[in-house]
Amino acid sequence: MADGYRIFGAEMSPYSVKVRSYFRYKAIPHQWILRNAASQAEFETYAKIPIIPLVVTPDGTGIQDSTPIIEAMEKLYPEPSIHPDDPIASFVSALVEEFGDEWGNKWMFHYRWARxxxxxxxxxxxxRMRGPKAGEPEHAAFAGQVRARMVDRVWFVGSNEVTAPQIEAGFIDMLGMLDAHLSARPYLFGGRPAFADFGLWGQIYEMWTDPTAGGIIGGGAPHVLDWVHRMLWPKAEDPFEAWSTLQPTLMPILQKQVGALFLPWTLANERALAEKQEEFGVTLADKTWTQKPQKYHARSLGMLRAKYAAVEDKTTLDPVLEAAGCLAGLRG
Incomplete structure (x- = not known):
């Protein structure tokens, strides 16, 4: 393993398992290192910011942030590609990956700390992960501290008394559409995982490991459950599909989730940051959403817009994005 990569992560981090799933798919030699007290000194040697996952390359370079990690590795390990050949499907995959990272995280964090x-x-x-050898009294005290700290942070993803019903109703709606889409294919874009699978799966996998959301997924979405298991060790089973065959069940997700919820929210978040607001409100699906702005997301929105701008021929893509309610926001 001396010549391989090291992934500092945690089983309960959606972004960590997202990167691990990608490395497994590409068969990239790697070592999974739990970030805890024992590995903290080594983590700090390579990390520029205190987030996971951190990937340390064989030459000792540290890479952070799940999307840039995957994009960097894709240049080194281009096959099998995670980008569909169909130009519409390829960009939609990038769009859903961003949706999973940013909006899907609202579902995950809310359900994990709401009850x-x-x-x-x-x-x-x-x-137990951070202190595997702790005695019961010490473990109970630390667990209490973790619970208090994390419950106090649900505001970060926009979870509050106003938005909680919207988050849960939106997830249930998404779960039904996703189950219908996955009933006809093993992965989101056909017979092999795309960029979108890794981003969206990381959040839903974590939800599956939690009591409330796990029960909802396991009890009512059998095709999503199969996908959750499949993405632990994904493989290329068949080719990607063309947009024409994906569109009937994927377009409703774009319209009802990405275009109607995620894009209006991210544009309102962008405006709130520009105007230095401490809190903002936006109407999503005829309901008012309120939260504090998320600084990081403004940067990831810029990266998504750059991907859209880089598409050379938008002739067929733009009508799809327009119908989904996403075009204006991506143009900036």
Whole structure:
């Protein structure tokens, strides 16, 4: 493993398991290192910011942030590609990857910390991960500290008394559409995983490991559940599909989730940051959404717009994005 990569991550981090799934798919030699007290000194040697995942290359370079990690590795390991040949499908995949990272994280974080049963489960698992040899009194005290800290941070993803019903209703709606889409194919864009699979799967995998969301997924979305398991060790089974065959069940997701919820939210977040607002409100699907601005997301929105701008021929893509309610926001 001396010549391989090292991934510093955590099983309860959607972005960590996203990167691990990608490395497994590409068969890139790697070592999975749990970020905890034992590995913290080594982590700090390579990390520029205190987030996971951190990938350390064989030459000792540290790379952080799941999307840039995958994009960097894709240049080194281009086959099998995670980008469909169909130009519409290829960009939609990038769009859904961003949606998964940013909007899907709202579902995951909300469900993980909204109810007592999930708080107790998650805090206990995190405490055991960070202190595997702790005695019961020490473990219980640390779990209590984790629970208090994380419950106090749900505002970060926009979870509050106003938005909680919207987050949960939106996830249930998404789960139904996603299950219908995956009933006809093993992965989001056909017979092999695309960029979108890794981003969206990381969030839903984490939800599946939690009591409340896991019960909802396991009890009502069998095709999503199969996909959750499949993406732990994804493989190229068949080719990607053309947009024409994906469109009937993927377009409703774009319209009802990405265009109606995610894009209006991200544009409102961008305006709030520009105007230095401490809190902003935006109407999403006829309901008011309120939250504090997310600084990081303004940068990822810029990266998404750059990907759109880089598409040389937008003749067939733009009508799809217009019908999905995404075009104006991507043009900036």
């Amino acid at each position: 007592d049963v999930d708080q107790i489960s998650s805090a206990g698992r995190i405490a």
